[in-house]
Amino acid sequence: MIKLEGIHKYYGAGEGRVKALENVSLEIERGELVAVIGMSGSGKTTLLNILGCMDEPTEGKYYYDDVDVTELTPHQKDMFRKKHIGFVFQDFALLPQYTVYENIELPLIASNVKRTERKRLITDILRQLGIEDQRDKLIKKLSGGQKQRCAIARAIVNGSELLLADEPTGALDTKNGEKIMEIFKELNSAGKTVIIITHDMKVAGTCKRVIEIQDGSIKRF
Amino acid sequence: MLLLRSRTVIGLLGIAGVACLLVCSFGEMYIEITYREKIINEIISVQHKDLFFVKQDYISPDDENIGERENAFFSELSIEPGIILSTLLKVNDRIAYGEDGKTVDVYSLYTDTEMLRICGIKGEYKAGDVIVGSRLKGILKEGERITSLGREYTVVAFSDENTKVVPTSIYSSPEVCFEIDNALVILNTDGVFGTGADVYMEITEDADLSAIKAKIAELNKKYNVGFTLQNIDDALEIIRDNKMKSANDKVVIVYFAVLMAVLSVATMNMVDVLSNRREYGILCSCGYTKRDLSKIIIIEDCLIFVIACFAAWTIRGVMLQYEKSVVKGMRLDIHYRYIHGYNMAFVIFCIFLSSISAMLYLNRRSPSDLMREMN
Numbered sequence: 001m002i003k004l005e006g007i008h009k010y011y012g013a014g015e016g017r018v019k020a021l022e023n024v025s026l027e028i029e030r031g032e033l034v035a036v037i038g039m040s041g042s043g044k045t046t047l048l049n050i051l052g053c054m055d056e057p058t059e060g061k062y063y064y065d066d067v068d069v070t071e072l073t074p075h076q077k078d079m080f081r082k083k084h085i086g087f088v089f090q091d092f093a094l095l096p097q098y099t100v101y102e103n104i105e106l107p108l109i110a111s112n113v114k115r116t117e118r119k120r121l122i123t124d125i126l127r128q129l130g131i132e133d134q135r136d137k138l139i140k141k142l143s144g145g146q147k148q149r150c151a152i153a154r155a156i157v158n159g160s161e162l163l164l165a166d167e168p169t170g171a172l173d174t175k176n177g178e179k180i181m182e183i184f185k186e187l188n189s190a191g192k193t194v195i196i197i198t199h200d201m202k203v204a205g206t207c208k209r210v211i212e213i214q215d216g217s218i219k220r221f
Numbered sequence: 222m223l224l225l226r227s228r229t230v231i232g233l234l235g236i237a238g239v240a241c242l243l244v245c246s247f248g249e250m251y252i253e254i255t256y257r258e259k260i261i262n263e264i265i266s267v268q269h270k271d272l273f274f275v276k277q278d279y280i281s282p283d284d285e286n287i288g289e290r291e292n293a294f295f296s297e298l299s300i301e302p303g304i305i306l307s308t309l310l311k312v313n314d315r316i317a318y319g320e321d322g323k324t325v326d327v328y329s330l331y332t333d334t335e336m337l338r339i340c341g342i343k344g345e346y347k348a349g350d351v352i353v354g355s356r357l358k359g360i361l362k363e364g365e366r367i368t369s370l371g372r373e374y375t376v377v378a379f380s381d382e383n384t385k386v387v388p389t390s391i392y393s394s395p396e397v398c399f400e401i402d403n404a405l406v407i408l409n410t411d412g413v414f415g416t417g418a419d420v421y422m423e424i425t426e427d428a429d430l431s432a433i434k435a436k437i438a439e440l441n442k443k444y445n446v447g448f449t450l451q452n453i454d455d456a457l458e459i460i461r462d463n464k465m466k467s468a469n470d471k472v473v474i475v476y477f478a479v480l481m482a483v484l485s486v487a488t489m490n491m492v493d494v495l496s497n498r499r500e501y502g503i504l505c506s507c508g509y510t511k512r513d514l515s516k517i518i519i520i521e522d523c524l525i526f527v528i529a530c531f532a533a534w535t536i537r538g539v540m541l542q543y544e545k546s547v548v549k550g551m552r553l554d555i556h557y558r559y560i561h562g563y564n565m566a567f568v569i570f571c572i573f574l575s576s577i578s579a580m581l582y583l584n585r586r587s588p589s590d591l592m593r594e595m596n
Contacts, residue, residue, distance in 0.1 A: 054505065055589040075510060075512065081506075082510065083508075106507040106508075
């Protein structure tokens, strides 16, 4: 499903050039639950951004279902991201001025889903994640665990098959962190490919496979 | 759907509103220019070419004897059969009429030919007759003799409220018109400022123009005044030039103001996008494409400009209603009939112009950049 070949990523140019990833190659099959671990600054988030088409590699090839993503135009990459990928961030990345419902609605609006269908999908996902009673609350009134559930709901409401989570439990207490990991496992069991960036070995231990990055290179595959 | 930029919407609205008001003013000015141009052309078409002006080319110095010297100038000039009106009246003079001696101010001077056309009077009339404005209709009767400034006149006709008198003012028809010999005096009763008038005279076909000019130059020196002789074409050309010069100045000011408004809106758009980079990044992570983001900016700008236009249109309308109530004129009709088509097109152009920088910025940043820069 996902294949990276010789991915390099550098920021800046000339003497000020900083290496983020160096010659990263890996393969992830559909339906896997993968943890990417590494120290801070090791290149985990850069890898996630490249996988999610939020950033472009300086060198190398990225294949998704045999499609060469690196060859796509910027607009095609945007469309690819819209169709296939959902994101969950450590700080939730929710729009605080909107309600839970409105935040979850964003990907559906981007995909031109009709209002009645949007309502049905959001109601289902809210129920699935146990936050249906928070539907009309503003984000700032939610607890950390509720916010992360909301972020997960937003990431999967559009039917994305690849879920990319950047330190999803980093801002949560242990109990809520465990609950969120349970949700990821359930989603994985339902067929979604989940890639979790973390530096927490406990979290990594709950995943089926662990990839370790050190100084921008894959150390453990 | 997404007013991400609510923090600066009020500021944007304010700027856009000012821009729209300026654009409205621009449109109104454009109409006024074309309207006046039309009037000038009409005058040319009805005037006979041997009508000349003695034009006052200086501002009367503030000395006690200037009036006497001017009177003496015109007395000595004495060109037959032209009558020098300013020996009798000048703009802003106050004259009495009727038995009770009510006073009115002179605000314009017109030729009789012009006034006959304006008042729609056909047939013969002779020097010494008078056309009286609608305000005096209930006071004077046709054929009645009246006295003004020691001269006696006969009332031959009345202008009415619908009489269209436009050569120097598009505001309203005059309330009172006196015909004095070969020219008419339009009297101001509303306190509307006069637009000034020159002295008209007719010169006989065999008159020696160069001799008259030489005589005027000589008398200018003698009485320390500054009059010149022009024919109707010259005079209208000068009027047109003055109007266009004044209009061009306004156009430059308006363009500059609109340019500044567009730059301001563009800057505020940029500031807004910069301060909401993360929000735009989040939208990208939710599946919004760069085109979707551009659409959001354009839609929001449209919304802002439409609201601003509506506000500007309302404010301008109220102002014009007030103006109409003061001047009792037709200007409001002109405004509503012509302005908004041009202006809306111009405003739409401004929207695109002011949105471009923000859209370019977003298009050149990767979503991860947008997310990262706020962290």
